[in-house]
Amino acid sequence: MGELLYELRIFVHVTTDWNPVLKAELSKPYFTELQTFVAAERRKHHVYPAEHNVFAALHTTSYADTKVLILGQDPYHGEGQAHGLAFSVQQGVAIPPSLRNIYAELREDIGVNTPAHGCLTAWAQRGVLLLNTTLTVRAGQAGSHQGKGWERFTDEVITAVAAKADPVVFILWGASARRKRTLITGTHHVVLEAPHPSPLSAHNGFFGSKPFSQANNALVAAGRDPIDWNL
16 A cells, blocks of 8 residues: 555645645545556556656646646656646657647737747646646556546546636537536636647647637636736
């Protein structure tokens, strides 16, 4: 059990206000089974992201400060890519195709110059929760940790954000993210849906969807400060 649960210990030490919001999940059988599975995977395979980054989205963006939630699916499964924030890679890592398309839309939408890096930590620090529905993945095997319990945990994250009294903008890209629409029940929130920014689907409606300007317009209309999307 001691090894169990490195991810569990990491979550317990989340220093933001997510800890009390989600604490009840840690004692549920599915969460223990999930962490046992991930620990076994780490013994046999390379698993991304590193243990200390699994809950990076919750470490970086507090519950109280969350104004926008961008929902992804799996972490990147290539070496050195995933670091716990959806769509983001660390400084010095090649920008993945989906993020290049996000940057292209960002430039066309609100004129932000394309960054030379793929690290989105600055967004997370400004109230953009960059959440994947599955928080770990086996190296080179997309979807390998789906259906193991992460989705139940991240559904609770989405539900908790939807329970906020402050208006939040939810950005759902792709079929997997859009299926979570039913979890967002507050009529004071704004939901923006579009195809995934992957090269396979970006030309089918992601480009031209203007999520960044729409998100900021919605925040301003609700009396909240807009997001600075510059990187």
